[in-house]
Amino acid sequence: MSLFNYEDSEAIGGVFSVDTGSVLVRVEDVEQLRKLQVNHLVALRSSRTGQHLIGIIHKIMRKALMKPLDEETDEATPEDGTFEENIIRVTLIGTLKDKAGEKPNVFQRTLESVPEIDARCFILSGERLTKFMQAISIGAGTKPNALSLGKYTIDEDANAWLDGNRFFQRHAVLVGATGSGKSCATAHILEQVEPLQNSNAILFDIHGEYKTIEGDNIQHFHVAGPSDLDQGTGLADNVIFLPYWLLTYEEMIAFLLDRSDLNAPNQAMLFARSVTKAKKDYLEKEDKNEILKNFTIDSPVPYSLDSVIGSLKILNEEKVPGATGKPIKGDFHGKLSRFLQRLEAKIGDRRLGFMFGGGKDVMDYDWMLTLCTKLIGGSGQQPYGGVKIIDFSEVPSDVLPLMTGMVARLVFSIQQWTEKEELHPIAIFCDEAHLYIPEHLAANAVNEAGFRSFERIAKEGRKYGVGLVVISQRPSEVNRTILSQCNNFIAMRLTNAEDQSVIRRLLPDSLGGFSELLPILDTGEAIVVGDASLLPSRIRIDLPKKKPTSATIDFWDEWSKKSTSTGIANAVESLRLQAKIKKNLPVR
Numbered sequence: 001m002s003l004f005n006y007e008d009s010e011a012i013g014g015v016f017s018v019d020t021g022s023v024l025v026r027v028e029d030v031e032q033l034r035k036l037q038v039n040h041l042v043a044l045r046s047s048r049t050g051q052h053l054i055g056i057i058h059k060i061m062r063k064a065l066m067k068p069l070d071e072e073t074d075e076a077t078p079e080d081g082t083f084e085e086n087i088i089r090v091t092l093i094g095t096l097k098d099k100a101g102e103k104p105n106v107f108q109r110t111l112e113s114v115p116e117i118d119a120r121c122f123i124l125s126g127e128r129l130t131k132f133m134q135a136i137s138i139g140a141g142t143k144p145n146a147l148s149l150g151k152y153t154i155d156e157d158a159n160a161w162l163d164g165n166r167f168f169q170r171h172a173v174l175v176g177a178t179g180s181g182k183s184c185a186t187a188h189i190l191e192q193v194e195p196l197q198n199s200n201a202i203l204f205d206i207h208g209e210y211k212t213i214e215g216d217n218i219q220h221f222h223v224a225g226p227s228d229l230d231q232g233t234g235l236a237d238n239v240i241f242l243p244y245w246l247l248t249y250e251e252m253i254a255f256l257l258d259r260s261d262l263n264a265p266n267q268a269m270l271f272a273r274s275v276t277k278a279k280k281d282y283l284e285k286e287d288k289n290e291i292l293k294n295f296t297i298d299s300p301v302p303y304s305l306d307s308v309i310g311s312l313k314i315l316n317e318e319k320v321p322g323a324t325g326k327p328i329k330g331d332f333h334g335k336l337s338r339f340l341q342r343l344e345a346k347i348g349d350r351r352l353g354f355m356f357g358g359g360k361d362v363m364d365y366d367w368m369l370t371l372c373t374k375l376i377g378g379s380g381q382q383p384y385g386g387v388k389i390i391d392f393s394e395v396p397s398d399v400l401p402l403m404t405g406m407v408a409r410l411v412f413s414i415q416q417w418t419e420k421e422e423l424h425p426i427a428i429f430c431d432e433a434h435l436y437i438p439e440h441l442a443a444n445a446v447n448e449a450g451f452r453s454f455e456r457i458a459k460e461g462r463k464y465g466v467g468l469v470v471i472s473q474r475p476s477e478v479n480r481t482i483l484s485q486c487n488n489f490i491a492m493r494l495t496n497a498e499d500q501s502v503i504r505r506l507l508p509d510s511l512g513g514f515s516e517l518l519p520i521l522d523t524g525e526a527i528v529v530g531d532a533s534l535l536p537s538r539i540r541i542d543l544p545k546k547k548p549t550s551a552t553i554d555f556w557d558e559w560s561k562k563s564t565s566t567g568i569a570n571a572v573e574s575l576r577l578q579a580k581i582k583k584n585l586p587v588r
């Protein structure tokens with residue numbers, strides 16, 4: 001049955017001027033005009049039966065005109081002066097067909113016909129709006145797993161649905177100024193992903209603000225901090241180590257090499273040689289003959305850093321017999337000193353314990369499987385594991401791009417090597433993406449190395465079922481290549497002109513004035529555009545059941561309270577330890 005069973009009497013007016021993409025409608029009743037708002041939706045009867053044209057109100061006008069002449073006498077009527085005409089300009093955005101083939105109520109972003117003069121115009125609201133919105137977020141009305149975002153601002157009775165398939169298939173962007181509600185929106189989306197039987201999503205939680213999000217299918221992990229290093233053997237299940245041997249050669253070099261060092265090429269070459277040797281030794285010891293045959297320096301095989309350092313030290317101190325028989329300095333004598341110094345300093349840095357600590361466990365051949373199972377696999381009965389929130393808050397900011405990049409790369413590689421018939425899609429939510437997928441890479445090798453993983457996912461992820469959700473408060477500082485691969489936009493309030501212009505350029509041209517709403521959106525409100533919603537809409541996103549701990553602090557209220565304690569002592573000690581001390585623990 002047609003969604004739009006409008007009676008003629010419900011019309012607000014008729015079309016009196018038609019342009020290619022827009023029409024003018026004369027609204028007959030001034031009371032009707034008062035109810036209309038810019039950005040509301042209207043339906044117009046099309047010249048083709050079974051079709052309605054859908055438009056957005058772009059402008060509402062009252063025009064003053066001269067009073068028409070009396071038809072019979074051709075003289076001005078006694079009430080000389082002006083009268084007013086109520087006009088709305090409507091931008092046409094698509095067609096709703098009652099039926100296309102077998103499918104009922106199909107919305108298309110094309111205009112196969114234009115409305116005729118005097119075509120009736122109806123306002124789209126309430127239940128009709130909800131039904132229309134459900135019809136356009138393909139399958140939403142029939143499938144129970146459509147992603148619900150919140151309510152349309154233009155009609156708070158209408159639920160806003162996104163097509164959950166399309167949203168993750170071709171990547172999404174969630175942007176908004178600080179405090180505009182991104183983290184809450186993320187939590188709200190995750191709360192709906194979580195109950196799906198076989199869902200699979202990873203969230204990079206950079207500030208540790210998602211600890212409060214709970215559910216049967218939500219697991220919390222954190223990247224090991226200094227306080228996790230002294231736990232002895234048997235690492236806790238929720239702690240993640242990201243050992244150095246999982247880094248590719250490029251990444252390791254980006255991390256260790258000082259490119260400005262004169263000896264950098266030698267250092268890189270010798271490091272590569274000794275790492276390859278150390279990996280070979282490891283594989284031989286473990287009897288992995290198949291892998292020995294075709295492993296490369298990039299193969300994720302554990303190796304002993306001690307033996308690498310040992311062999312580099314030998315070269316660095318080596319003396320060889322000279323022409324006269326007297327020992328002279330070897331080819332690389334002293335050329336590795338600074339490299340070794342850097343390497344040893346990093347190994348000794350407790351903040352990097354997640355990379356160099358972990359003891360014997362992380363050197364186990366099967367340890368990578370354990371890690372990947374944590375990241376991709378599920379817990380309990382399910383082979384796949386709901387939502388995994390990884391807290392990166394104790395990872396120093398200078399290596400953050402490397403570590404997030406490594407996790408993303410592992411996920412992508414596993415997907416790549418999974419048989420097609422066993423492939424299971426996974427979404428990676430990157431909160432605070434400007435910190436590790438930055439726009440400006442050139443100056444920083446670490447940024448670049450991490451970026452490569454995200455770039456691959458953005459470009460090729462669709463084929464292997466890896467979806468990115470890029471979340472950031474500074475879209476102008478997030479890498480443009482990644483952003484331009486994203487097909488869904490949830491843009492919350494953006495006040496900065498640069499950020500606005502980045503988003504404006506990413507949105508489709510046909511949206512016209514829609515992006516002008518960006519600075520005036522309320523907290524929790526968003527413009528949603530893209531594959532998953534077909535129709536550009538302004539949506540008030542529902543609050544999640546459990547909010548992340550990112551609440552905006554009420555300065556005045558806090559200052560007005562009486563308080564007897566401060567957390568300064570704990571904070572100072574935490575700062576020194578580079579680890580959060582739990583409350584009530586005696587300060588050492």
Ligand SMILES: Nc1ncnc2c1ncn2[C@@H]1O[C@H](COP(=O)(O)OP(=O)(O)OP(=O)(O)O)[C@@H](O)[C@H]1O
Nearest residue numbers: 178179180181182183184473524541542550551552
């Ligand atoms: N949908 C919503 N409706 C009403 N209030 C909201 C909504 N979303 C967020 N808020 C309020 O805004 C505050 C900040 O939200 P949130 O932490 O999600 O911001 P953010 O955009 O992630 O900021 P940042 O970029 O600094 O991380 C929340 O504490 C919450 O009270």
Ligand SMILES: [Mg+2]
Nearest residue numbers: 182183184550
């Ligand atoms: Mg946030």
